[in-house]
Amino acid sequence: MAVCVLWLAGAGPASGAAQRRGVAFAADPPFLTPGDRVRVWIKRGPRVTGVLTRYDAPDSLTVERSQFFLNPLPPRVYALYWIDVRRIDVPHGRDLLGGAARGVGAAIAAGAFISLGCTAEGGRRCGVARWSVKAALFTIPPGLVWGFFATRWRRVY
Numbered sequence: 001m002a003v004c005v006l007w008l009a010g011a012g013p014a015s016g017a018a019q020r021r022g023v024a025f026a027a028d029p030p031f032l033t034p035g036d037r038v039r040v041w042i043k044r045g046p047r048v049t050g051v052l053t054r055y056d057a058p059d060s061l062t063v064e065r066s067q068f069f070l071n072p073l074p075p076r077v078y079a080l081y082w083i084d085v086r087r088i089d090v091p092h093g094r095d096l097l098g099g100a101a102r103g104v105g106a107a108i109a110a111g112a113f114i115s116l117g118c119t120a121e122g123g124r125r126c127g128v129a130r131w132s133v134k135a136a137l138f139t140i141p142p143g144l145v146w147g148f149f150a151t152r153w154r155r156v157y
Helices: 002-011 096-120 128-149
Strands: 037-042 047-056 060-065 077-081 085-094 151-155
Touching: 037 060, 037 077, 047 077, 085 128, 096 128
Parallel strands: none
Antiparallel strands: 037 047, 037 085, 047 060, 060 077, 085 151
């Protein structure tokens, strides 16, 4: 009998904090103000990047989606309840290192592809490293440019 009671007690629901782990209520809301640029991850919906227009931290928030400058349509406004927000990110600088890493990865992939074709043709000196170094001249600079215009994001909630 005592074993059954202990077993049932262990199988019961965990504490409220443990049940809410990973849910919006588990952490304190971040300190943001209207006008801040944010990226909001929505439950059962798209990821929205835009400008915070209204912010009532424990209740709701409103985000006006950023648009491509050639889009003539009016911007879409997302009014969200706090319970629907999974994650909030804020901009955290440029992504130059990420762009350079992508350029190096593209150089290695191009070197492997060229080396594979060279080996299939029966050529000599078809090493991946050799072709990767040659391809790096054409892949790393565009990667750096991409990284300069890309934004790194830091999670605040």
